[in-house]
Amino acid sequence: MTCPQCGQRKARRACPALATSICSTCCGTKRLVEIRCPGDCPHLATAREHPAAVVKKQQDQDVAVLLPTINRLTERQYQLFFLLQSLIASYRPEGFARLIDSDVAEAAGSLATTFAAEVKGVVIEQAPESTVACQLLFNMRTFIEELGRKAGRPFSEELIPVLRSIETGARETGPATGTGDTGYLTLMERLLLQTSGPAADAQTMADAPPEDPITA
Numbered sequence: 455m456t457c458p459q460c461g462q463r464k465a466r467r468a469c470p471a472l473a474t475s476i477c478s479t480c481c482g483t484k485r486l487v488e489i490r491c492p493g494d495c496p497h498l499a500t501a502r503e504h505p506a507a508v509v510k511k512q513q514d515q516d517v518a519v520l521l522p523t524i525n526r527l528t529e530r531q532y533q534l535f536f537l538l539q540s541l542i543a544s545y546r547p548e549g550f551a552r553l554i555d556s557d558v559a560e561a562a563g564s565l566a567t568t569f570a571a572e573v574k575g576v577v578i579e580q581a582p583e584s585t586v587a588c589q590l591l592f593n594m595r596t597f598i599e600e601l602g603r604k605a606g607r608p609f610s611e612e613l614i615p616v617l618r619s620i621e622t623g624a625r626e627t628g629p630a631t632g633t634g635d636t637g638y639l640t641l642m643e644r645l646l647l648q649t650s651g652p653a654a655d656a657q658t659m660a661d662a663p664p665e666d667p668i669t670a
Contacts, residue, residue: 523623559624560587566617
C-alpha cells in the first residue's frame with residue numbers, strides 16, 4: 455500500500471489520527487503539524503520521549519518566542535494562560551471566516567481593558583472591530599465567568615496580565631518570526647499538542663471545587 459500522504463513511499467505505520475497507514479517519513483515530519491495526533495498514539499509517545507533533533511529545535515524555538523510574553527505570570531496565571539489558549543485553539547468562526555492572530559489580539563486586549571475598568575468600579579464594554587474577534591471575546595468571557603462560578607470567586611483581576619500576554623504574543627509573533635497572520639496560533643497549537651501538562655493542570659483547576667487550595 456502506498457502512503458496516502460506523500461503518494462510515494464510504502465505505508466508501514468498505522469496512524470490512529472487518519473485511520474489508515476502512512477509511511478514513517480510522513481509520520482515523523484507531519485506529526486502535530488498537518489496531522490492532529492491523539493494523545494495515546496504510540497508513535498507520538500515515543501517521539502515525545504525521544505524527539506528528533508528537528509522537532510527538539512522547533513520546540514526550543516517556540517518556547518523562546520513565547521517566553522517573553524509569559525515570564526512574569528504566576529503559576530496559577532500560567533495555568534489560566536494555557537486554559538484560555540485551549541479555548542482559543544478550539545474556536546471555529548461561523549461561515550467562511552477564519553481566525554487570525556489579530557482577532558486573538560483584539561479579543562484578548564478588549565477583554566483585558568474591560569476587566570481593568572471593572573476592577574476600578576467602571577463599566578466599560580470595549581468591543582473589537584472584527585466580527586470574529588467579537589465572537590471569540592464572547593466565548594472567552596462566558597468561559598471565564600463559568601470558571602469563576604466553579605471556583606466560587608471571580609478571576610477577572612487575576613486574568614488581566616494573562617490576557618495582555620495573549621494580546622502581546624498574538625500581535626508580535628507573526629511579524630517577529632515572519633510566519634504570517636496565523637503565526638501565533640500555529641505556534642500555540644504546536645505547544646498545546648506537544649505538551650499535555652499545562653493544559654491538563656489547567657483543566658484540573660477549572661474542574662476543582664471551590665474549597666480546593668488551587669482556587670483559594
